[in-house]
Structure formats: structure tokens, C-alpha cells
Amino acid sequence: MPSSTSTPPISPEKPDAPADAQQPSTDTPHHRPIRSFVLRTGRVTTGQQAALDALGTRYILPFQPAVLNLAQVFGRDAPTVLEIGFGMGEATAHIARQRPDENFLCCEVHTPGVGALLKRIGEEQIGNIRIIQHDAVQVLAQMIAPASLAGVHVFFPDPWHKKRHHKRRLIQLPLVHELALRLQPGGYLHCATDWQEYAEQMVQVLSAEALLRRDPAADADGYAPRPWYRPLTKFEQRGLRLGHGVWDVLHQRA
Numbered sequence: 035m036p037s038s039t040s041t042p043p044i045s046p047e048k049p050d051a052p053a054d055a056q057q058p059s060t061d062t063p064h065h066r067p068i069r070s071f072v073l074r075t076g077r078v079t080t081g082q083q084a085a086l087d088a089l090g091t092r093y094i095l096p097f098q099p100a101v102l103n104l105a106q107v108f109g110r111d112a113p114t115v116l117e118i119g120f121g122m123g124e125a126t127a128h129i130a131r132q133r134p135d136e137n138f139l140c141c142e143v144h145t146p147g148v149g150a151l152l153k154r155i156g157e158e159q160i161g162n163i164r165i166i167q168h169d170a171v172q173v174l175a176q177m178i179a180p181a182s183l184a185g186v187h188v189f190f191p192d193p194w195h196k197k198r199h200h201k202r203r204l205i206q207l208p209l210v211h212e213l214a215l216r217l218q219p220g221g222y223l224h225c226a227t228d229w230q231e232y233a234e235q236m237v238q239v240l241s242a243e244a245l246l247r248r249d250p251a252a253d254a255d256g257y258a259p260r261p262w263y264r265p266l267t268k269f270e271q272r273g274l275r276l277g278h279g280v281w282d283v284l285h286q287r288a
């Protein structure tokens with residue numbers, strides 16, 4: 035288990051700025067759902083835009099309120115892993131390359147991140163990723179069939195440090211239950227974070243879900259060793275050099 039807890043986290047994004055005014059325009063003043071993200075107008079680089087233009091139609095799936103036919107969208111019948119919030123897609127591309135026999139359905143709301151992952155897909159000729167640029171909570175509810183996923187990755191979700199923002203955290207009981215319902219028996223839910231108090235919440239919430247079992251390799255506090263497929267990203271390497279902790283929380287569907 036990682037050692038240090040007192041240093042600040044290394045999460046690449048700092049979304050705590052009050053920017054609710056930038057939420058999508060479908061919200062009405064009377065019904066504004068709590069979201070786990072804030073839409074920012076981040077700059078899209080020339081390379082990211084070129085990738086969006088050249089590869090977007092092939093690799094981006096539109097959000098739709100209808101269940102996806104996974105075999106159809108990937109062009110093959112293979113175990114499918116859902117990733118929520120891939121950021122710039124560094125870990126996503128690495129994992130998809132390491133696990134060519136699996137499909138990776140990846141959600142991110144941030145356009146520069148989508149462009150960055152498409153750029154990697156083009157440069158590294160990765161064929162087993164599809165992207166949905168939409169709120170993963172809605173994607174899960176509307177597009178993913180029960181017992182259809184081999185795994186779910188939630189790596190370094192925004193920690194929402196301030197207590198009044200904790201309600202925005204992704205890893206909470208209702209979402210974890212929805213994720214568990216969509217896992218096949220034996221399928222896994224893998225979360226990672228560099229924020230200790232969120233790691234503790236992850237252990238608590240996943241342990242409370244009756245459909246899930248703790249990974250047998252977890253330690254007494256509930257943390258698993260980093261699985262072979264999750265790479266140390268550059269943010270994580272920098273953080274570890276500075277003595278920060280990182281926690282993997284891994285449970286399987288019974």
C-alpha cells in the first residue's frame with residue numbers, strides 16, 4: 035500500500051473552479067442534475083483538430099438514448115471494457131494496445147482529450163477503441179445493456195476536494211450499483227486515485243455493493259496491487275517521485 039498521505043494530490047485536472055454556468059444548455063433552472071464534471075472551453079491543438087477531422091466519424095459514436103449493439107460498433111464479438119473519463123487518453127491507448135483481444139468503449143466530455151486520444155489511435159494504429167463524447171452516467175443508463183461489460187475503468191476521477199463538492203464525485207453508491215448491474219459475472223470494476231480520502235470512499239462504496247466482491251489480492255485496507263495493464267502515467271510518475279500515494283481499488287461482479 036502506498037505510504038504518503040500528507041502531500042497534495044497529483045490529479046491532472048483541477049475542476050474545483052465554480053463554472054456551473056458552463057454546463058450544457060439542455061439544463062433548465064428548475065432541473066439541473068449534479069454532474070461529475072465541468073465543461074471547460076479548453077484549447078484544441080492543431081494536431082488534435084486534425085485527428086478529430088480525420089478519425090472522428092470512424093471512432094466516435096454519437097450519444098443516443100438506445101442500447102448499443104457492441105458487436106456491431108466494434109465489428110467483432112469480444113469482451114468490452116467501459117472507461118469513464120479518459121482525460122488525454124494516455125492510459126487508454128496503452129491498455130488498448132496491451133489487450134488487443136478486448137474492446138474499449140471510452141467516455142470523455144472534454145474535446146481536447148477526445149482529440150488527443152484520436153491522435154494516439156491514428157499514430158499507434160489502434161483499432162479496438164470507440165469513443166463517446168458525453169456524460170458517462172447517461173451513457174451507462176441509456177446505452178449499456180445489463181451484464182454486457184467485462185470490466186470498467188475509472189482512473190483518477192476528479193476528486194472534488196472540497197466537502198461541498200463531494201456530491202459531484204463519480205464513485206458513489208447509486209452509480210456503482212448501476213455499473214455492477216452492467217458487469218458480466220466475473221467482470222471487474224477498477225478505480226484508481228491519488229487522493230487518499232477518495233480512495234477510502236471507493237473502498238467503502240464498492241464494499242457496500244452486494245453484487246461485488248473484493249479482489250482476493252487486496253490488502254487488509256481494501257487496496258489492490260496495481261494491475262499489470264494500468265500504466266504509470268507521467269502525472270503518476272511525477273507524483274510518486276514526490277512521495278504521493280496512489281491507490282487501486284478492484285472488485286469483481288459475483
Ligand SMILES: C[S@@+](CC[C@H](N)C(=O)[O-])C[C@H]1O[C@@H](n2cnc3c(N)ncnc32)[C@H](O)[C@@H]1O
Nearest residue numbers: 047070071119120121142143169170189190192
Ligand atoms: C482527473 S481527469 C483523469 C483523466 C484520466 N483518467 C487520467 O488518469 O489521467 C478526470 C476526467 O474525467 C472526465 N469526466 C468526469 N466526469 C465524467 C463523466 N460523467 N463522463 C465522462 N467523462 C467525465 C473529466 O472531463 C476529466 O477529463
